[in-house]
Amino acid sequence: MIVEAEDGITARCKKRTQLQQPAVGDNVEWIKTEEGAGRVEKVLERRSLLSRPAKNGQTRPVAANLDQIVAILAVKPTIDPLLLDQYLIVSEFQDIKPLIVLNKVDLLDEQSRLQVDELIMLYRRLSYEVIEVSAAKKTGLDMLRERLKDKTSILVGQSGVGKSTITNALLPDLDIQTKALSTASGLGKHTTTSSTLYKLPEGGDIIDSPGVNIFGLAHITEQNLAYGYREIKQLADQCKYSNCLHLKEPKCAVKDGVDNGSISKQRYLRYLKLRDKLAY
Ligand SMILES: Nc1nc2c(ncn2[C@@H]2O[C@H](COP(=O)(O)OP(=O)(O)OP(=O)(O)O)[C@@H](O)[C@H]2O)c(=O)[nH]1
Ligand SMILES: [Mg+2]
Ligand SMILES: [Zn+2]
Known part of the structure; x- marks a missing residue:
């Protein structure tokens, strides 16, 4: 190190x-x-610590003293809302400020723009801040700089979304390695292999991390998982049972919320999917 x-x-x-x-x-x-x-x-x-699950039920520390988790999304290779939710759950659980950044907006065509807008609206309605940038075309970076100023932030997101390209764009003297996605699969190949902290010229630190598996749902229990979904947490105290997990319980305010549209079905289904993953 x-x-x-x-x-x-x-x-x-x-x-x-x-x-x-x-x-x-x-x-x-x-x-x-x-x-x-x-x-x-x-x-x-440490004032905060992110860890990821490791062998034999243990955890490994990933990053310490964070103020902000910046989840990077990009249409290329692909937008993975399930992964985004995991980052947000961890940020809720650890009480670290989340920020969502949509990178590569230069690649959006009319159709993908519509799809992406829908997703962005969903998260904005939940009071998550979403900002749009293009690290390649250097647009939106002033807003991003503003949000990163005087904080320690980690950039997370699957391989190839542009974490290192963004880091390079924010740090004029830096030239860390980034790699074109393999054209056949469109998938990234983990160009960055370890997390590195850089000092921002405006104040604050930014951590460029390797692709996806840098943290999982370590330390997250069933109840914490539900609380990681803001809209579920908000309705949960109206469920009949105080320990309701919003699965098949009667008089569940969360399921009612899904039925009447106040909770996004997509988010609820992702909650169920992650629950299965936890149990496993
Ligand atoms: N069109 C476009 N391409 C971009 C943009 N940002 C990054 N890229 C490209 O996306 C590819 C992957 O970028 P990286 O910065 O290496 O991605 P990463 O998230 O660091 O990937 P790992 O280190 O593997 O986790 C590179 O070819 C970049 O040039 C953007 O805003 N627009
Ligand atoms: Mg990288
Ligand atoms: Zn319930």
């Missing part, structure tokens, strides 16, 4: 053997062992 000192000098570090695994965004105490190298001795207290 790379540690940056207050004076901006960086060092390639190992960690003390007994020490917990540090994550990107951690503040640490470290000692210099030789020129450009050192050892992390202590991880300082």
